[in-house]
Amino acid sequence: MSLALFRRVHHLSTTAWSRAAQLPRVAEKKFYAIKGDVLEQVLPAFCAVAGEDGVSLGTAVREQHGRDESVHSCRPPDVVVWPRSVEEVSALAKICHRHRLPIVPFGTGTGLEGGVGAVKGGVCFSLRKMDRVLDLHQEDFDVTVEPGVTRKALNSYLRDTGLWFPVDPGADASLCGMAATSASGTNAVRYGTMRENVLNLEVVLADGTVLHTAGEGRRPRKTSAGYNLTNLFVGSEGTLGVLTKATLRLYGIPELMVSTVCSFPSVQAAVDSTVQVLQAGIPIARIEFLDDVMMDACNRFSGLSYAVSPTLFLEFHGSEKSLEEQVTITEDITRGNGGSDFSWAQDAETRGQLWKARHDAWYAALALRPGCKAYATDVCVPISLLPHIIVETKKDLTENRLTGPIAGHVGDGNFHCLMVLDPDDPDEVQRVHQFTERLARRALSLNGTCTGEHGVGLGKRALLQEEVGPLAIDVMRRLKATLDPENLMNPGKIL
Amino acid sequence: MSLALFRRVHHLSTTAWSRAAQLPRVAEKKFYAIKGDVLEQVLPAFCAVAGEDGVSLGTAVREQHGRDESVHSCRPPDVVVWPRSVEEVSALAKICHRHRLPIVPFGTGTGLEGGVGAVKGGVCFSLRKMDRVLDLHQEDFDVTVEPGVTRKALNSYLRDTGLWFPVDPGADASLCGMAATSASGTNAVRYGTMRENVLNLEVVLADGTVLHTAGEGRRPRKTSAGYNLTNLFVGSEGTLGVLTKATLRLYGIPELMVSTVCSFPSVQAAVDSTVQVLQAGIPIARIEFLDDVMMDACNRFSGLSYAVSPTLFLEFHGSEKSLEEQVTITEDITRGNGGSDFSWAQDAETRGQLWKARHDAWYAALALRPGCKAYATDVCVPISLLPHIIVETKKDLTENRLTGPIAGHVGDGNFHCLMVLDPDDPDEVQRVHQFTERLARRALSLNGTCTGEHGVGLGKRALLQEEVGPLAIDVMRRLKATLDPENLMNPGKIL
Numbered sequence: 001m002s003l004a005l006f007r008r009v010h011h012l013s014t015t016a017w018s019r020a021a022q023l024p025r026v027a028e029k030k031f032y033a034i035k036g037d038v039l040e041q042v043l044p045a046f047c048a049v050a051g052e053d054g055v056s057l058g059t060a061v062r063e064q065h066g067r068d069e070s071v072h073s074c075r076p077p078d079v080v081v082w083p084r085s086v087e088e089v090s091a092l093a094k095i096c097h098r099h100r101l102p103i104v105p106f107g108t109g110t111g112l113e114g115g116v117g118a119v120k121g122g123v124c125f126s127l128r129k130m131d132r133v134l135d136l137h138q139e140d141f142d143v144t145v146e147p148g149v150t151r152k153a154l155n156s157y158l159r160d161t162g163l164w165f166p167v168d169p170g171a172d173a174s175l176c177g178m179a180a181t182s183a184s185g186t187n188a189v190r191y192g193t194m195r196e197n198v199l200n201l202e203v204v205l206a207d208g209t210v211l212h213t214a215g216e217g218r219r220p221r222k223t224s225a226g227y228n229l230t231n232l233f234v235g236s237e238g239t240l241g242v243l244t245k246a247t248l249r250l251y252g253i254p255e256l257m258v259s260t261v262c263s264f265p266s267v268q269a270a271v272d273s274t275v276q277v278l279q280a281g282i283p284i285a286r287i288e289f290l291d292d293v294m295m296d297a298c299n300r301f302s303g304l305s306y307a308v309s310p311t312l313f314l315e316f317h318g319s320e321k322s323l324e325e326q327v328t329i330t331e332d333i334t335r336g337n338g339g340s341d342f343s344w345a346q347d348a349e350t351r352g353q354l355w356k357a358r359h360d361a362w363y364a365a366l367a368l369r370p371g372c373k374a375y376a377t378d379v380c381v382p383i384s385l386l387p388h389i390i391v392e393t394k395k396d397l398t399e400n401r402l403t404g405p406i407a408g409h410v411g412d413g414n415f416h417c418l419m420v421l422d423p424d425d426p427d428e429v430q431r432v433h434q435f436t437e438r439l440a441r442r443a444l445s446l447n448g449t450c451t452g453e454h455g456v457g458l459g460k461r462a463l464l465q466e467e468v469g470p471l472a473i474d475v476m477r478r479l480k481a482t483l484d485p486e487n488l489m490n491p492g493k494i495l
Numbered sequence: 496m497s498l499a500l501f502r503r504v505h506h507l508s509t510t511a512w513s514r515a516a517q518l519p520r521v522a523e524k525k526f527y528a529i530k531g532d533v534l535e536q537v538l539p540a541f542c543a544v545a546g547e548d549g550v551s552l553g554t555a556v557r558e559q560h561g562r563d564e565s566v567h568s569c570r571p572p573d574v575v576v577w578p579r580s581v582e583e584v585s586a587l588a589k590i591c592h593r594h595r596l597p598i599v600p601f602g603t604g605t606g607l608e609g610g611v612g613a614v615k616g617g618v619c620f621s622l623r624k625m626d627r628v629l630d631l632h633q634e635d636f637d638v639t640v641e642p643g644v645t646r647k648a649l650n651s652y653l654r655d656t657g658l659w660f661p662v663d664p665g666a667d668a669s670l671c672g673m674a675a676t677s678a679s680g681t682n683a684v685r686y687g688t689m690r691e692n693v694l695n696l697e698v699v700l701a702d703g704t705v706l707h708t709a710g711e712g713r714r715p716r717k718t719s720a721g722y723n724l725t726n727l728f729v730g731s732e733g734t735l736g737v738l739t740k741a742t743l744r745l746y747g748i749p750e751l752m753v754s755t756v757c758s759f760p761s762v763q764a765a766v767d768s769t770v771q772v773l774q775a776g777i778p779i780a781r782i783e784f785l786d787d788v789m790m791d792a793c794n795r796f797s798g799l800s801y802a803v804s805p806t807l808f809l810e811f812h813g814s815e816k817s818l819e820e821q822v823t824i825t826e827d828i829t830r831g832n833g834g835s836d837f838s839w840a841q842d843a844e845t846r847g848q849l850w851k852a853r854h855d856a857w858y859a860a861l862a863l864r865p866g867c868k869a870y871a872t873d874v875c876v877p878i879s880l881l882p883h884i885i886v887e888t889k890k891d892l893t894e895n896r897l898t899g900p901i902a903g904h905v906g907d908g909n910f911h912c913l914m915v916l917d918p919d920d921p922d923e924v925q926r927v928h929q930f931t932e933r934l935a936r937r938a939l940s941l942n943g944t945c946t947g948e949h950g951v952g953l954g955k956r957a958l959l960q961e962e963v964g965p966l967a968i969d970v971m972r973r974l975k976a977t978l979d980p981e982n983l984m985n986p987g988k989i990l
Contacts, residue, residue, distance in 0.1 A: 137877060137879065139770050139877075139878060139879035140877035140878050140879050140880075140908075141773065141774075141878075142877065162774065163774075181719060182718075182719035182723070183719070184717055184719075188717060192687075192691065193717050193719075195717075195723065195726070196687065196691050209966055210966070211966050211967060211970060212963070212964065212966075212967065213967065214944075214963065214967075215939075215944075215962045215963040215964055215967060216964060217942050218942050218943065218944060218962065218963075219877055219942050220875040220876055220877065220907075220908055220909075220938075220942070220943045220944045220947065221875070221877075221878070221907045221908055221909075222679055222683060222688050222690075222875060222907050222909060222947055222948065223677075223875060223944040223946065223947060224676060224677035224678070224679075224688075224730050224944075224946050224947065224948050224949065224950045224951075225944045225945060225946050225951060225955075225959055225962055225963065226730070226951055226959050226962075226963060226967070226968075226971055226989055226990075227727060227730065227731060227735075227971045227974060227975075227989070228677070228690065228726045228727060228729065228730050229963075229967060229970060229971070231690070231723045231726035231727075232722060232723060232726075232727055232974075234723065235719050235721075235722065235723050236722060240722075251776070252773065252774045252775060252776040253776075254776050255775075255776065275634050278636065278747065279636075279657060279658075279747045280747060280750075281746070281747040281748075281749050281750065281812070281813065281814075283778060317776070318776065318817075319776075319820055319824070321816055321817070321819075321820045322813075322816070322817040322820055322821075324816075325814055325816045325817055326817075329814070380715040380716070380717060380718060381715055382632060382634075382635035382637065382714055382715065382716075383634060383635050383636075383716070384632065384634035384635050385635075412715075412716045412717050413635075413715055413716055414715075414716075414717060443715075444710075447712050447713050447714050447715070448713065448715045449709075449710075449713060449715045449718040449719075449720045450720060451718065451719050451720050452715060452717055452718060452719065453717065453719050454719065455719045456719075456720060456721055460720075464720055464721050467710045467713065467720055467721075468707070468709065468710040468713075468720065468721060468724075469707065469710055469711060471704055471705070471706050471707075472706060472707060472708065472709075472710060472721070472724060473721075475706060475724060475978070476721055476722045476724070478977045478978070479722060479727075479974065479977060480722075481977075482973045482974060482976075482977045483970070483973070494721055494722070495721075
């Protein structure tokens, strides 16, 4: 049956159908998982659930949903659907389950490890239409959000409440996407990662059933009731189910925030300062490290004149008096390690300027080699081993003629080399790949992890095996098989 | 074969055997899971692994290992073994697996939900011989401990390092036991529960294999590498494996600690103060609530003269200046809610005296009715709902002529009624049981949990089903069956 006939048989209006399927492009596309006869069955079923404008076969749409911000090549799904409610997610998942079609959840596409690539084709569940903030409980410091709500949208919603959600991976990612990848970022040293800040999840499982990991509507701040299903799904990267709601912890917005910048004679001096700040019990909110190469790139990109040396960007949250003290003690510590005087700022605008270098790091790195692409590595080691691994890594970069300025969440021992490479130079691509593997193995040899916050996705599956060992991999595979015996949920990721 | 013959056949010395088996009592005891012929095979195998003094059949020993501090009746295991290393735990588990014998891990026996009762008999693994603190990394704020290390032993070990492990459930529990039950206590409002403070676990699974949940020796402060196996085992109450090592986060000991006590005209006023303190971003370390009945009991027991009204015990950690400010702001808040002037103390001794009432709460409750036993309920609700549930609960206590002073970790919405009851009065036991169920259901109706920190154990299995619903229970069952298909690991608990 031709697609035109298919449309007539199923009484879809020409407009609706061409909108849904972007007909002019249908001829160009290949289907990966869905055979023609299956397509004929599932498309009208999808349309019946999500509406005609909630389903698309268009090549451009599919390609847009087959990639994230990583350098992994685009792996478009066969179909994209836009459910509007958990009931629709469930109904769509049941159709997929019946026909054994892979399901790939899609939030904002800002992932960094190829998590949304439809490596086995199938159906992309774009969740952006489910974008309501539900059930804000100000006195209880919790809120429940649908999967299309991004962290900036939530914080904008919370603006007048005196509360905020502090986990900040940089990108304006969806909160459920952040939960799915166990995201964290600059504030984690004080407020924790998504692992510590999700109280409950609603999840549509592979068979379309709807699970509430801590029981429907439950939101105690702590519990020891049964297995911690919530944290089994946090970090599961869509491979165990589609997150359709997250209940999150909120925090009071600090009375004041102060930012400071301080440069050091060596990586060791910067890291020693970090350890001593933490040891002094200073509740530092952010403590970010940029290496000399990164600082140089930032100076050039943003017209700044920071010292071209290892630098810490710090942020303190609290009341006026406590900040005064935090800053004073910290400056004592940094001076003791040969750090420069603090540049510091309190009002939002000056803070923004001061942190501009850190915020623009990605673009500053890219600007080092116009026309190139960037890829962020993501290892995490015990803090005391940071100087060693950073020095080794910088040597490796130089020896292999690679551009990779370093930025890191140094309070957690987590850092990124922002690899700038020419994707059309196969030799350089190969050298970056090999460097990345060496870096990950270096972290593993220092009791660290191959991914502090980006997840495993497509590219780190072999490294995960080295990291956790065959028995843990076997346990993970058994958990996956238990919850998704047909391997339909984001297949080919993590394991 | 008689046990005496058995001993001779297996060349066990009389002394060793009688020490291991406490022969005079063997005749009295019943075996639950282990048949005579199986016993003949496994006993020498156990002795070969754990040594002759590492195995006991003695009735007294078994009874001592069949109960915790709850009111659940003693369910002694058939045998108690004391492995000295993970290799021995693994070897013993393999023997149990071969003979399909249940395994019940035992730390300090300070649990509160009957978690160590051998409801299907089997082998108790007492872990107290594995009591070494391993791999302290001061600069990285982490330490690895064997399962026999208690929290006080660890903090004593850390005394000169400037570091401490703050999770404090009251009892001097073993840290792996605390991990197994997802314990927390008074400091959780600031430092989190065991869920947030375990970085890695070594676990012997049902078949005797040794799993490292985050990979062997790994200790990054954060990771997003694969499924969060660590938090699957935290809170699993021995039903998925025996924890043989835990890597824990440590914290810098605060420069100063200040304690204060403040009484209020109503529960609402105390809880409102708590919410406002949290909203003001004050990094309060402990904020404990005692109701009027509890305060009265404490006054009598410890010869104190506190106001007999709802009372908050607070503790602030930080530097001198920050404490000054924390205390001032908090006192402003409590005054605004009709709170009394602060009694406050800074040096350890005076703080100890001030907190004496809170620390002695359990004994003060018991002293209300000499000769009676105590049982602690353990619900947790969103903070804003605390006044409602506490008022309802107090009414319920009065109506049912029950003694149940209330103490709570109010910053987390978690509170306990310390039920004092005559265990020989079946009517009262029944009334306490029914009260406990009503209390749990009241918490569930307010989006809370039936257990904030004690775990499910034996008594809350039906409540867990109500709390999380049939699908979550089914998922938990499937996870259990995946990791322990023969149901050997602490059977009859949680599910």
